[in-house]
Amino acid sequence: MHQQLGEVVKERRSSLHLTQEDLADMAGVAVRTLKAIEVGKGNPSLSTLQKLAEVLGMEIRLEIKKLNK
Amino acid sequence: MHQQLGEVVKERRSSLHLTQEDLADMAGVAVRTLKAIEVGKGNPSLSTLQKLAEVLGMEIRLEIKKLNK
DNA sequence: CTAAAAAGGGCAGTATAATGCACCAACAAC
């Protein structure tokens, strides 16, 4: 269910040539926590996601769902 | 910091003519929790946000930030 | 191949989100 967001984080992090440790340190979250998020385990809080998003140059958005499938 | 998302929830809920109790029941989250989210207090988990988003016909997205401002 | 770097995971302690309950405020009726 959360794999999707985790994979987005992972791909974005890779494209920026950052290791999990790099990103975790820069975002101020534990490496252990980032690892769990990237593999789709756990249920991160909004603040944790936003800390990561900030470093990744991304943002969390709540949008009306596109209606298709 | 989280007011933004809370306000999105609140506005979308209103536009669907749902009370906080309606939405909370439909989404399977406690009314107490929804209230906190809408006024920007607390730090909801991804699963809580997704339950609400589902009922609201919305989705959580992690996107590359538009560079402006 | 070996060695190092990076990623993944188990576990236990701490911090905090989620919840129920009880209560108050604002407003609408009327």
Added chain:
DNA sequence: GTTGTTGGTGCATTATACTGCCCTTTTTAG
């Protein structure tokens, strides 16, 4: 006025996210 509806809050308990420590697996560099 009272009554009902809706939204906001404090508090205590329960559930769980976050963390550090340690270890294993996988990938990368040489």
